[in-house]
Amino acid sequence: MNCRELNVELGAYLDGDLSAALRRELEIHLRHCHPCWVLVDTCRCTISIFRQYPAPVVPALLHQRVVLSIQALAPTQTDSGLP
Amino acid sequence: MSTEHQPAAAADDELSLVEAARKGDVDAFERLVRRYAPRILRLARRILGQSEDAEDVLQETFLKAYSKLSQFQGNSRFYTWIVRIAVNQSLMRLRQRRPEMVATLRDEESGEETGPRDMADWRPNPEQQYAQAELGDILERALHSLSFPYRIVFQLRDIDELSTEETADALGLSVPAVKSRLLRARLQLRDRLARYFRVSANGGQPGEGSVHQTSPKEESSG
Numbered sequence: 001m002n003c004r005e006l007n008v009e010l011g012a013y014l015d016g017d018l019s020a021a022l023r024r025e026l027e028i029h030l031r032h033c034h035p036c037w038v039l040v041d042t043c044r045c046t047i048s049i050f051r052q053y054p055a056p057v058v059p060a061l062l063h064q065r066v067v068l069s070i071q072a073l074a075p076t077q078t079d080s081g082l083p
Numbered sequence: 084m085s086t087e088h089q090p091a092a093a094a095d096d097e098l099s100l101v102e103a104a105r106k107g108d109v110d111a112f113e114r115l116v117r118r119y120a121p122r123i124l125r126l127a128r129r130i131l132g133q134s135e136d137a138e139d140v141l142q143e144t145f146l147k148a149y150s151k152l153s154q155f156q157g158n159s160r161f162y163t164w165i166v167r168i169a170v171n172q173s174l175m176r177l178r179q180r181r182p183e184m185v186a187t188l189r190d191e192e193s194g195e196e197t198g199p200r201d202m203a204d205w206r207p208n209p210e211q212q213y214a215q216a217e218l219g220d221i222l223e224r225a226l227h228s229l230s231f232p233y234r235i236v237f238q239l240r241d242i243d244e245l246s247t248e249e250t251a252d253a254l255g256l257s258v259p260a261v262k263s264r265l266l267r268a269r270l271q272l273r274d275r276l277a278r279y280f281r282v283s284a285n286g287g288q289p290g291e292g293s294v295h296q297t298s299p300k301e302e303s304s305g
Contacts, residue, residue, distance in 0.1 A: 011266035015247070035202045039273075042205050045280070046273045047241045049210045053222055055121035056128070058141070063120060066142045067113055070149050074109045 001029040006036050014043055101161050105152050112152075116145050119162055122243065123169045129226065129238045130173040131180075140176060144169040159249075166243050170253045184231050188254060192263055200270075201277035209280030225275040229268055236261055237268035 001009075001022075006029055012018045013026055030037045097118075103111035123144050127137035148155075148165050155164055178185045210218055226234055239250040240261070251261045 011262055011269075014266075014269070038202050038204055039200070042273050042277065042280075043269050045205055045209065046269060046276055049218075049276070050222060050226075050237075050242050050272070051244075053210075053219060055125040058120045058124055062124075062138050062141065063117070066116055066120065066145050069142055069146055070112060070116070071109060073146065073149060074112075075107060 001025040003029075003033060003036055006030075006033075006039075010040070010043070013040070014047070097161050098157070101152070101155065101157070104149070112145075112149055115161065119165060120145070122162075123165060126166065126169050126238060126243060127173050130170075130177055130235065136176050136180070137173075140169060140172045143172045147172070163245060163249060166239070166245060167249070167253050170239070187230065188232050188235070188256065190232065192260070201274055201281060203277065203281040203283075205277070205280040206282050209276075213279070221276070221279055225272050228275055229271055233264050233268035233271065236264040237272065240265050241269070 006013075006026055009018060009022060009026055013023065018026065030040060097115070100111045100115050104115065120141060124137065124141045127140040127144075128134075131137045131140065144165055147168050155161065174185055206212065213221065226237070229237065235254065236250060236256075239245045239253060240247065245253065247258055247261050247265075250256075250265075251258045254261070256264075
């Protein structure tokens with residue numbers, strides 16, 4: 001595999017969707033091509049940094065608003081489960 | 084790799100909360116709200132910006148999920164299901180406010196990626212060079228520099244962890260279109276972040292360095 005071919009397969013490789021044979025070829029290329037290794041490594045890093053960054057805290061008033069609207073919709077607890 | 088991936092126990096727990104909520108246990112549903120509201124709010128804000136619309140979408144999503152709980156099949160995760168609801172609600176609002184933006188989802192892909200790529204190594208744990216809030220600003224700026232069709236695909240696939248098929252379904256796109264946009268989004272984001280995270284040639288501050296041309300590493304990243 002050369003650098004151009006790696007670029008074609010990059011998305012599938014990052015998603016773990018490559019066949020074992022292609023994956024092996026790609027990983028052999030990575031062992032010998034530092035720019036491609038950096039490309040793959042920094043793509044992975046990009047995904048993981050975004051994924052691990054925590055979601056925002058929901059403001060307490062907003063959370064309360066959501067919960068109250070659900071409670072307003074809900075049947076009373078004592079009714080539930082009765083025949 | 085992900086901190087948000089659910090271990091099996093948490094997935095079981097999710098299912099039992101959904102079951103309890105179906106039987107009328109509002110507290111169980113409130114626990115689901117507490118668990119997922121931050122991620123749903125983040126998703127709505129990534130589509131609608133920091134707006135009241137995003138907050139309204141959060142409320143609508145959980146209300147809709149609650150009222151349609153009996154329709155939840157259980158063959159997908161509850162979280163995936165409410166992400167789908169949130170995407171629908173968000174796109175509906177965006178269509179009212181910025182129809183031209185939603186229309187870009189249907190745009191044909193443009194040609195090859197242009198411009199040189201930054202091929203410098205990144206520092207180990209590059210995100211730790213920045214305070215949490217500063218890192219958050221860097222990530223938001225990078226994401227919002229992407230065009231909408233790329234940003235939304237990256238959000239759903241790589242951050243909210245929907246599958247390629249689920250993402251295609253949620254956005255009304257083909258699977259190849261999702262794959263192609265996802266790769267472009269990843270590459271563009273990588274280039275945006277490189278200026279903050281790259282190792283500089285003189286070991287100085289990020290962003291000062293030149294392209295690395297050192298010998299290949301022995302290890303494989305796979």
